[in-house]
Amino acid sequence: MKRRSKTSAARAQWTKKHLLGIEDLTKEEILLILDQAEGFREIIERAIPKVPALRGKTIVNLFCEPSTRTRTSFELAAKRLSADTVNIAMAASSFQKGETLKDTVRNIEAMKIDMVIIRHSSAGVPKFLSGCTKAAIVNAGDGAHEHPTQALLDVFTMRKHLGRIEGLNVSIIGDIAHSRVARSNIWALKKLGANVTVSGPKTMMPARMEEMGVRVVYDIGAAIKGADVLNVLRIQLERQETPLFPGTREYVKCFGIDKERLAKHAKKDVLIMHPGPINRGVELSQDAADGEYSVILDQVKNGVAVRMAVLFLLSVSK
């Protein structure tokens, strides 16, 4: 029709049925999600923050791992688009009776649903499910593999504050080995042309990290110096079978981000990001987490807009 003929010619088309990870997205697809998210951010500020775009669609939140932010964010995103949502938490479901994940999903599917948002402690679960259901699958975090919407909201927040991604120096600090956030962020940032540095204790650094095209430094000062963005990860004590550092105090001393360290090494207008939940006083000190360059709550807000864009694009996918 008349209105849409011009603008969409240069745009990437969204053709994917599922969102399983950033690794299989193109640069254009990532930019398409970010651009669409701009439009959705305005909606969540409205007096009535709700649009009828996904009316009649049913979205299931299947969370087999604890989550506050991501689950709430996806649920709000779905509700603001007028979709119906169903939440399934592992503890209160038939997983406890020994039902397999595949059976669970196929049974939910039989009740006519359109999308499943899945979080699971095993890498590859979303991909596996995408092969056994007709519903669209959205990865909300699978093991230490990927957390695509977190990376999308991180780059969205960076672009919003700094105006670009290309050429930015982004340092990801903390438990790189156990972090799906780190992996998805690296994929997204590299595809968009940023320079990525990772830093953390050697015991938390996977071997051959350089092959992902990132710089690895073990000195926190070097990681902070020159960085436009510090993305500080949570120390995931629950994923460590044996302790990977001698003690919390030791970690704080070597890798904790606090005001003194920032004053000594950081650029004046550095952005501090954290995917949450924060271990206050461990990876981030109180004053750094709430300081003027912290955009952590902005990330949470942008998360809803980015997830709205993802749900919307998946539902109009051709």
Place this chain on the structure above:
Amino acid sequence: MGDKNNARVLDKDGIKRVLKRIAHEIAEQNRGPEEVAVIGIKSRGAFLAERVAKDLGTIKKTEIPVGAIDITLYRDDLTEIAEQPVVHGTEIEFDITGKHIVLVDDVLFTGRTVRCALDELIDFGRPAQIQLAVLVDRGHRELPIRPDYIGKNVPTSTKECVEVRLEETDGVEEVVVTNEKKI
């Protein structure tokens, strides 16, 4: 009109003239103390709204608030349309409650776009009145919607296509009726 291949129904001066006339008609209809604001339907309606608001501001000797609305998410055919919809975002930076809102679009056809815009506007507040101004009314309504201000009535067949080209989007100023239906 229907037998010509490419009929130009308005040129640059024509568009300017009818927009000015619409502004005068809006001023005439809203003479009281009420506050008038103009909101255009994206994308071309938004540019027209800016022009109408400017003309209206000159007539009323006051600044007229102007906004733009993107109706993509309110469409009733979102999943059926061939081309992938693109969300552009709505920009209404003022409170519409209690105001007389003049909704502006380039072409009025089935009326479905206007239905979307009405629904969306009401999610922003409760205007005292909503009026509708269009550059071209080409007929073939599918909903009980009627414009208050019409730039030009252009009787068409459903096979024809009315194209509004504006400086901001197309580099030229004209309204043409073409035979080929765009996909």
